[in-house]
Amino acid sequence: MGSVIDAPKVADANKDADGNLLSDKKLTVVFVLGGPGSGKGTQCANIVEHYGFTHLSAGDLLRAEIKSGSENGTMIENMIKEGKIVPSEVTIKLLQKAMLDGGNDRFLIDGFPRNEENRAAFENVTKIEPEFVLFFECSEEEMERRLLNRNQGRADDNIETIRKRFKVFVESSIPVVEHYDARGKVRKIDAGRPVEEVFEAVKGIFSPFSSN
Ligand SMILES: Nc1ncnc2c1ncn2[C@@H]1O[C@H](COP(=O)(O)OP(=O)(O)OP(=O)(O)O)[C@@H](O)[C@H]1O
Numbered sequence: 439m440g441s442v443i444d445a446p447k448v449a450d451a452n453k454d455a456d457g458n459l460l461s462d463k464k465l466t467v468v469f470v471l472g473g474p475g476s477g478k479g480t481q482c483a484n485i486v487e488h489y490g491f492t493h494l495s496a497g498d499l500l501r502a503e504i505k506s507g508s509e510n511g512t513m514i515e516n517m518i519k520e521g522k523i524v525p526s527e528v529t530i531k532l533l534q535k536a537m538l539d540g541g542n543d544r545f546l547i548d549g550f551p552r553n554e555e556n557r558a559a560f561e562n563v564t565k566i567e568p569e570f571v572l573f574f575e576c577s578e579e580e581m582e583r584r585l586l587n588r589n590q591g592r593a594d595d596n597i598e599t600i601r602k603r604f605k606v607f608v609e610s611s612i613p614v615v616e617h618y619d620a621r622g623k624v625r626k627i628d629a630g631r632p633v634e635e636v637f638e639a640v641k642g643i644f645s646p647f648s649s650n
Pocket residue numbers: 472473474475476477478479480481497549584585587588629630631632633634636
């Protein structure tokens with residue numbers, strides 16, 4: 439598998455049943471970023487319930503791809519165990535398909551873009567600009583505690599992989615947050631507090647999307 443995005447192929451995959459490009463639709467996309475265990479998935483579930491967004495977790499899509507028996511499954515499995523970032527073309531294809539299948543115009547894209555390659559490739563391929571980036575800030579001590587207590591049987595929730603994921607987050611994902619921060623697009627949340635308190639802060643950001 440090459441690392442260069444096959445633009446025409448992906449552009450085709452980017453069309454809905456009527457042949458419209460995703461980027462032609464009035465889509466609202468919010469990227470949800472934060473360290474491993476900062477509470478992205480937990481808060482996305484709350485946002486879905488209150489604000490009618492569809493939640494797409496890049497990590498969940500990759501894990502489903504492993505289970506599906508796809509030809510990329512072993513490669514993805516090995517990268518997740520090492521806390522490494524899967525090549526963008528794989529993740530973007532999964533996200534595009536999920537967005538087209540989603541039948542919604544509001545998406546929370548959780549755990550993506552994880553590095554500059556993810557960010558630039560998504561922008562080039564989909565032409566979609568995020569509305570904003572919701573960024574959950576949390577200490578490594580707290581995130582480590584949460585991940586070691588998660589008990590969901592994830593292959594990467596062990597101390598060795600957790601430390602690698604923290605390193606990748608600092609080295610590769612923080613620069614993405616800085617990219618959007620320089621453009622005034624980051625909404626930062628103190629995620630070290632109890633779930634309900636974090637959601638109160640999230641509500642303050644999502645109130646414009648309230649249907650009431
Ligand atoms: N504010 C919080 N306080 C305490 N525990 C929390 C909080 N938010 C989430 N948790 C718990 O921490 C664990 C990790 O949360 P979650 O899965 O939402 O994190 P995540 O950011 O999606 O992690 P990952 O990047 O590994 O997917 C879960 O067991 C969850 O129940």
